[in-house]
Amino acid sequence: MTDTPELIGHDCIASYLRTLDNSPGVYRMLDARQAVLYVGKARNLKKRVSNYAKPTGHSPRIARMIRETASMMFLTTRTETEALLLEQNLIKQLKPKFNVLLRDDKSFPNILVTGDHGYPQIKKHRGAKKEKGHYYGPFASAGAVNRTLTQLQRVFLLRNCSDSMFESRTRPCLLYQIKRCSGPCVGKISEEDYTGLVKDAEQFLQGKTTKVQSQLAREMEKASEDMEFERAAALRDRIRALTHVQGGQGINPQGVAEADVIALHMEGGQACVQVFFIRANQNWGNRDFYPRTGAGADASEVLQAFIGQFYDTKDPPYTILLSDEIEDADLMAEALSEKIGRKVRIEVPQRGEKKDLVAGALRNARESLGRKMSETATQGRLLDGLAEAFDLEAAPERIEVYDNSHIQGAHAVGAMIVAGPEGYVKNQYRKFNIRGDELTPGDDFGMMKEVLNRRFKRLLKEDPDRSKGLWPDLLLIDGGAGQVSAVAAIMREHGVEDIAMVGVAKGIDRDAGKEEFHRVGKQPFALRHNDPVLYFVQRLRDEAHRFAIGTHRAKRSKAVSATPLDDVPGVGATRKRALLAHFGSAKAVGRADLGDLKAVEGISEGLAEKIYDYFHEKG
Structure with a gap:
């Protein structure tokens, strides 16, 4: 669109109406320096922009935004759902000052039970789910994952060592000695029995703890009848550990198998969003967020923007429970359903267990924001003191x-x-x-x-x-x-x-x-x-x-762990591990002939030739 610097505010916005039609799309409002003030989406661009062109009837926040608008940009889309997704991407990319912005958007950890080994490893995983195996999560923090992994080790005795360490062990490690691992690396358990432990652990992570406990009780009783007292004692210890885990999990929902509980509390122009992760009828922790409120957005807009940005890089659960209604709940549910390939429901519960879950999250949001505001006030006093001590004109913002x-x-x-x-x-x-x-x-x-x-x-x-x-x-x-x-x-x-x-x-x-x-x-x-x-x-x-x-x-x-393989084109971390596991050292890889290199899993014929040429040309 052509800029119209001689016009500003309502007049500037009105000048675009004749060029717009009734298509859905995304609009951007820019100031005189071409900085983006606001990104919005519309089911009908012409109708939405005409609302901004009216001189009255706007909230103070929108009125300020309109006064600063010197030009606009538009992108049409096929559907309003596409417009919603594009809007959230642009907000995260451009960070306009009048939009609500999620400032903390880190990934959440999961538990991975690997699927490419006879004795699967259980470990913490963060990032893209590229490894083979079963993923359980998300968990609210690394601490929540680590606590759960420790509990699983006590109860199910699964290994957490890497595959290379597993292959190189000749005697049991400390975890076996303190009864946190069943010692599969040195043959202390058969592959069949270890597979049974993995199955029990996965049932636990799926919320089937009662079934696991009943099975262990039956096995303990049978071992006792067969006079296998050592095995019976080990099973007894596992049952006690599982009971301890269940007692330490706190109150878990009975009627909600999988949901994210999202509650918003706003006060003094600041907002706190509390997210609780419910998976397999278990509370897997919570995290608080403090989105920027876009110079005064209301609760509905803050919550809608948060959901759109929060799930941009995360898979939504089957159900999202909210503390407040959002304007486009059906549209947001449709967009999330398309993203994940299955139906996602967005609810604002009014009664029962779901309502209680939201009330708990809301209480946490209110308390967290209170603490945050108190800390901010203290920080403000320190910054004022810093300005006075160092003769600054004002308290430093950065x-x-x-x-x-x-x-x-x-x-x-x-x-x-x-x-x-x-x-x-x-x-x-x-x-x-x-x-x-x-x-x-x-x-x-x-x-x-x-x-x-x-x-x-x-x-x-x-x-x-x-x-x-x-x-x-x-x-x-x-x-x-x-x-x-x-x-x-x-x-x-x-x-x-x-x-x-x-x-x-x-x-x-x-x-x-x-x-x-x-x-x-x-x-x-x-x-x-x-x-x-x-x-x-x-x-x-x-x-x-x-x-x-x-x-x-x-x-x-x-630098200490670097090897000559780091400089070979086409050899990343996975192939580097495969080569080192096969040959034992980078030096041995450099001495290997072409046929041996081709025999390594994951190394293609072309890459084997590159590796061979790299070392022999250097030599």
Whole structure:
């Protein structure tokens, strides 16, 4: 569409009406700088846009959005369902300020019982379900999965070791000694009996715990009658463990086999969405989310946007139970049903067990938001104190803290963490692999220069007009006057001289609590020992240090486990494992002849030739 910069607000929107028809589709509202203000979908584009063209009858939020609108863009679709899916994709991609936005969209872990081995492994799995086997989940957190896996090991004695470890063992591991594994790797259990354990574990994960317990009781009684007292005692221990597991699961729904329970609580312009995962009549944990409310959206819009974005990368269950009605419930159910290939129901229960489940989720949402608002208020006071201590014009909205990590210059990395009014912004953390070939090993000055150079070059490229909120209000640097001067010089080179910057240096005896703060052109100073702002800065610095150390360790670990196979074109992690399992080492792979390489499972004739040529050409 052609922009009409001379028109703005209602007049601008009205100018598009003559070009629109009654098709379903998605529209975008843009401001004078072409930044997207809002993405919406419509069953009838012309009718929806004509509503915005009216000068009255809008909520304060919509009225503000209309006043800022300087142009619009449109995409027509075949159906309204397609429009709904496209709308949610664009919202996640463009992050318009007047839309509701789900800010935390991580994947959830599952339990996988592998299906490509005679003695299946049970393990935690996150991400795409590409491995063969049966998946159970999702679980709300890694902690929930780990607790369940520990319970399953106690009751069903399934292995959790990798296939390569399984093949290489010659005697039982510690888990066998403490009765957490049946020892299939060294023949302590037959494949038939182990298969029975796997079947029982999968029945447990399917919610058939009573059936499993009855079966174990019958087996214990028979073993006792056959005078197999050791086996009877082992079965007794498993029954006790299963009873303990059931007692520790809390209250589980009897009439709801599979559902996500989603409840929303809004207060003071903020929102908390609580999601409980019910699978196999068991509560597999809950997670809270704090979506951005799009400058004042109502509960119906917040919940609808949350559902659309939440299930964009996740499979929905058979039933979704909501605390509030949403505007397009039938349309959303249709879209989710098409995505998963089976019927999905969306309900707002009014009575019975389902209503109780929603009430419990709503109570958790209300309590979580209360805690979040309290933490935010405390964070606000700390940011105000920081502004006062460092003579800033206002409380910083975005603080960036930098640190380096290395061992005598090896595997050097730089790290940046971000904090703001709501605490740490972990999806904005960044790591920098130090590339400078001319740097002296252990040159912290040089490493900091490289990190800040790369950071500001990227900022100037990605957000030159500072409209995306990526620019910091305050930089905290680990170091004293020298580091501060070096960073100030870098900022001047890039034409950036309006960002406050403070160096945090250890004081006398390098003791925590005696930090000195350095600023360009000013005398260093310290805060009193019990000042909350001092503790706040220490926590920020410690978080940066933690992130830098973790990044460094990951880089070092990767380097230690690297092999020449990493550089062979076409050899990824799976084929690398297959080659190492077959030949024992990368060196043996390099010495192997073409026929032996072709014999490895998963290695095609063409890839075998590439591997052979790679090692022999290098030699």
